[in-house]
Amino acid sequence: MRGDASRRILGGSAVSETIISTDVVEKSNAAREADLERDYASLGERLDRRGIAIDAIRDKVEKFAVAIPSWGVGTGGTRFARFPGTGEPRDIFDKIEDCAVISQLTQATPTVSLHIPWDRADPNRLKQAASRFGLGFDAMNSNTFSDAKDQKLSYKFGSLSHADAGTRRQAVEHNLECIEIGKTLGSKALTVWIGDGSNFPGQVNFAKAFERYLDSMREIYASLPDDWRLFTEHKMYEPAFYSTVVQDWGTNYIIAKELGDKALCLVDLGHHAPNVNIEMIVSRLIQFGKLGGFHFNDSKYGDDDLDAGSIDPYRLFLVFNELVDAELLGAKGFHPAHMLDQSHNVTDPIESLMLSAVEVQRAYAQALLVDRTTLEGFQDDNDALMATQTLKSAYRTDVEPILAMARLKTGGAIDPVAAYRQAGYRAKVAAERPAVAGGGGGIV
Amino acid sequence: MRGDASRRILGGSAVSETIISTDVVEKSNAAREADLERDYASLGERLDRRGIAIDAIRDKVEKFAVAIPSWGVGTGGTRFARFPGTGEPRDIFDKIEDCAVISQLTQATPTVSLHIPWDRADPNRLKQAASRFGLGFDAMNSNTFSDAKDQKLSYKFGSLSHADAGTRRQAVEHNLECIEIGKTLGSKALTVWIGDGSNFPGQVNFAKAFERYLDSMREIYASLPDDWRLFTEHKMYEPAFYSTVVQDWGTNYIIAKELGDKALCLVDLGHHAPNVNIEMIVSRLIQFGKLGGFHFNDSKYGDDDLDAGSIDPYRLFLVFNELVDAELLGAKGFHPAHMLDQSHNVTDPIESLMLSAVEVQRAYAQALLVDRTTLEGFQDDNDALMATQTLKSAYRTDVEPILAMARLKTGGAIDPVAAYRQAGYRAKVAAERPAVAGGGGGIV
Amino acid sequence: MRGDASRRILGGSAVSETIISTDVVEKSNAAREADLERDYASLGERLDRRGIAIDAIRDKVEKFAVAIPSWGVGTGGTRFARFPGTGEPRDIFDKIEDCAVISQLTQATPTVSLHIPWDRADPNRLKQAASRFGLGFDAMNSNTFSDAKDQKLSYKFGSLSHADAGTRRQAVEHNLECIEIGKTLGSKALTVWIGDGSNFPGQVNFAKAFERYLDSMREIYASLPDDWRLFTEHKMYEPAFYSTVVQDWGTNYIIAKELGDKALCLVDLGHHAPNVNIEMIVSRLIQFGKLGGFHFNDSKYGDDDLDAGSIDPYRLFLVFNELVDAELLGAKGFHPAHMLDQSHNVTDPIESLMLSAVEVQRAYAQALLVDRTTLEGFQDDNDALMATQTLKSAYRTDVEPILAMARLKTGGAIDPVAAYRQAGYRAKVAAERPAVAGGGGGIV
């Protein structure tokens, strides 16, 4: 399971430029290598007793990839305020450099996912900038949830589902433009998330709005290249606070069915109602051939966009338990896209993204350790206790040595944050990139 | 909109036996009729100003019907305890009498919905017992969420989705038996709600369990008479506390699509995740031709099974706003079944059911008052404020005179609870029906 | 019950300047007065039958007041985008004019609540600007949840609870400044809401952070004039997404107890966990002498800041049921402050605030109709059904004629939105106030 973009083709850091000095990385690794070797051997011995070859797991981990969203490397915020960090990227080219740092140190994030219009630039220049660091491009993201400068018609009352045909047309065309840009960049997917909905009962007619949305999406789908996929993303609420057009996986599933085989559902872990069993939704979408991919993050209350695995790491593991199950069963058409989608309000975004990529890898590695034959036996015998212990004993395994060894073997850092801090990257770019104003406070 | 069963055929209290003395009802009405006439006239004048003919609304209300679940007339409880009331029904024949009281006084509940095996009895005797009071039978309800006495295989670990083929077969056959009984009774629908699920991550394989469920349901569907409908009911959790096989409307929709045209989704208002927009789910199911009907009740926390409209009456109105919209648009195949499904732990069940039936009627009547042409205009103009005020001004109308007049005209009571208390029904049956032991306390 | 500020002193529109031409208002009223008189008389007759004198209710409604937050008259937004309206207020003086419109047409909002630093201006000029329209000032609101321009130390990691003593001092001093400004303006309360908290487990030590918060608050409390009150506001989450220092009423109650008699709890209806029974919290705070007041709004998911009563009007009524109970019992020290606190993203803020003020009045009027003697009897008899029906029959009463008559009698508009639209106020200010840029989109 490698995410949408292939590391084989896009990776290969050996021939790419690196931003963090390899000296720094090597020195950092040198100080940790002996301990890692010992821990890896000791874990290998313990896994061996359970019938698991540690190197096989490490191989799979090495091939696992998750995309970085371009907007994730800037400091996030809330409607109340945004507190900028230092050295924030000024444009998409700075963002690509930040992504290159993440990729270099983790060796787990070979692609960047762009957001139009925020990242609009000459596509060829973009491609060059990325390939310099061995980076490729993941899914394109359109934006009709805010008004761009000089935009003719406003999305205040909706975009693809707007009551006005002209506004819908404008939104459709924006999506078509995203596809065009993506073609040049080598992207193979378009992700559509809209904020359309309502704040008051009666503000919109649910059925009519959804019909209009489907009509708009049919136009976009018709322009999709044959080897592309179309991901639609559901979300319960925010920015709309009474109803949202694509509010849950049920509606998302209907969309994907109505549009066709290239249309698939994207699951953002923070976009569900409280208490919902997300891993079960993942299973359903796999079973009916409609899982497109993920926006990974974590949350405690709503769409908090916290770092993946920071609040409920077992939930992330249970999601991967489904993914690994499908991977091993060779579920038809199963190759979900993986992307982080987080808001880093109080941390250095590069650090958070590095550790979040590792956290996603960790869940994947742990899920690979599940003894699925034994599990199946317990399930068939209704031995609920031993079945759940089978998952737990995989989850409890500290796989950090596997992840670190995978990084070491592919040119990354055993301890990415330590190497990053040692390299002084943030201070360096802070000197180059002028401070950005904070903000928010008016949007309450 | 009249619910699944037709009042025209099944109603007609004039020729049926009544349980509450008509003297009592007439005396109770006589004391209230003058005020009602005045209030009806005054409301009529106000509605007239809004372009609405009050008699037309009353006509529709008179035709509106909601079924009573046989189990609803007994006192409910929780896993901690059940505190019985007095005069509790001893069997289905007592229950039918209680239902007849509700029907007589409200003239809104012409049918009873049976639950097998709880209500198992000679179908012909059942039919006779009901028709004596002009009552008919609504959807049949199967039960594979608890073990019946002398049942061969246990449903502890599931029924229609059980890992064991024999257990699944037993559950399928139980459903087929329910259809058979229903045929005799004149029922035209089977409602399937199961508790299948798991309490621990890993206890069941989501995909396999759902495939087994679908296979079982396909067998049941195959035995469904041509003029029947099959209702499946989703529920987020309880009795299973980690995963539930039919957990939400997304899964329920897939089931209905997989099975065929006679398969439809049943919506219980208390079976959703916190904060979920239920009226939107109702709209989606209508739009895609899969709304089968409702289990009405209200809730604040989980599946609290409180009296309809007792916690959030505006939500009930918003659901009916969707239903009336569909009715007026003549949505294809739209004739949802209405049933109350409540647990009466601290009230006299007959009183709660009477007022709940009235509450559902009330939401229907209020929704009929919505000025839909004006609303559409506001929606097209994105005038959110006036759109929502259009709903609110219908909702704020106190339609009690319409409901009371509908009851008066059809032989019911202007004030059903007052008439019921005056008649001393509960004391009378308490003398005949021995006290039942309380319980619970062991199931914690 | 009149809210903190007294209409008697601050109101009196007769002698104040009006912004909307009185001709427009009179014409609008003239077209509606005959119907209103008839509806008022008819409602009066029905209430009379229930033993209620309609004029007494109207008198109470006339005296009821709710403050307008200065920030509410601008268009709100989310972290994703803000879609500005036309004619948005440029500064606090424009905001005061908008508030004057609301006050003139509803006669229910005699005061404005300021937010520092957003509304910082010469206090005497502010006072003059407000008194010109007969407006007074409600509670002062400090802001340490965002960084003001030229602020020395950042609140990125907290303010009153910050680990750094200097940052806490700065935050304390800001609050002291708010008190100073408020003294000149005639305000009698300071409301403190902070965003302090954490986004990650371990980021802050809960106990130490709370101790630091309490120490800071003790300093602020020490500077509070004798006739002022200090309101602290709890909120479950946002902008902090893992923990919040003042997360619920339990912590808020402890704060108020620790600080002293002038410290009271402020309840924002949207700041609680899903499903929480807010009216019960209100009751507890009244019972233990710690209810300071309200930020009214409505919500479906989180702190959605929707218009009061737009999502769950019965909940608003149930809150007022507690308030009226306390008012009638003469609960010691009971005089809660009332303020709207909403975000108007898709409506004209003036229209939303007018109708929201009316909606709060409506809940108050309905709660006044509850037959409390009868209710007490049902409660003592455990007649749950009739007890809840007693509330419902008050709630179901359409009190619009009372509210409209109260407006008419005090110089407001029978239909505030109609009069406002007829006056063309928005178009007029749009011509004077330049369009403001939208925004958001970077804060995701």
Added chain:
Amino acid sequence: MRGDASRRILGGSAVSETIISTDVVEKSNAAREADLERDYASLGERLDRRGIAIDAIRDKVEKFAVAIPSWGVGTGGTRFARFPGTGEPRDIFDKIEDCAVISQLTQATPTVSLHIPWDRADPNRLKQAASRFGLGFDAMNSNTFSDAKDQKLSYKFGSLSHADAGTRRQAVEHNLECIEIGKTLGSKALTVWIGDGSNFPGQVNFAKAFERYLDSMREIYASLPDDWRLFTEHKMYEPAFYSTVVQDWGTNYIIAKELGDKALCLVDLGHHAPNVNIEMIVSRLIQFGKLGGFHFNDSKYGDDDLDAGSIDPYRLFLVFNELVDAELLGAKGFHPAHMLDQSHNVTDPIESLMLSAVEVQRAYAQALLVDRTTLEGFQDDNDALMATQTLKSAYRTDVEPILAMARLKTGGAIDPVAAYRQAGYRAKVAAERPAVAGGGGGIV
């Protein structure tokens, strides 16, 4: 931290009778000991590098204790059904034997917590039965949430807060009886959880009901022996579905403050609103000297009473992070009671309780590994990323070798479930204890 009851005194399995043959345990351990020694050594080496002495951790784990609720060893159920297991305990003496098995194999559960009237028996006989296996008694639990046979007045409408003084008196006296029984048994605490509340708005007057509750509790408190503690337990909902008298920690805190120093709050992990930050509540109660103890379990939706740590193990760790913090700081009066409180619907209760006790120990052991000096530094520097990683690196450590070694050293089983199954205990008691009927199904 050892829970309320001291293992030193009550434990000492050497001199107690054992139920599971020591041969079986020794054989089971022998097969696992070599691997355990190796894993313990390897973990020791890794911890040593982090400056942690593994034996010191193991010592603390050995002293950690959690009580078993007598009702937990029977199979639980829901209002829909109860599916009994085999060999279910017939009475409290069977339950004590089951508890002895748990204690023998885990060496972590030296006490039993009784529930009156379910466990009513001659106290001296009870004491003898328990001490035979080296077991002591934890907190006594009263029951006024269900009606006992032959009880004079019903708790249908409340107990300690009932409107009727006689019913309140009966409930108070029941609690006094629990204290009396406990005195003989050597218990040192009374836990009071009531189901009092309401199902309908208006059914009870919140303030009056709470005042009555407080009055009743004052009477109970007055009879508490000097060396006892009184634990009150809050719960959001169920069995009451609109309001609950002791609904949250805010109300619980007020109760404890009103009653006096011996009154403390009990936290059941499943009794909170969705999304609530429970570890923060724990911190607040510790800070203000009012944390009495815990009912451990896990939940996904409501009060699901699932096995501790089975759904969100990180949350359990975060709770223990607070507890260990307080233990290390020597928080005044800090010695919380630990008890499991779970419902085992689909597993063998003995197995679930053994693994749940181990899971609680696990969270304790992991929390002991947190480098608190380093953490404090990160907190003071607002290094959110490294602070949370400090917790995570402790949490990720697989401490199973420490727990297993603690068991081995104290006479328990390295793998308690394996030893238990090998011993064939369930089959043995199934032969002795007749099958119990299932149930539920009427309480819907």
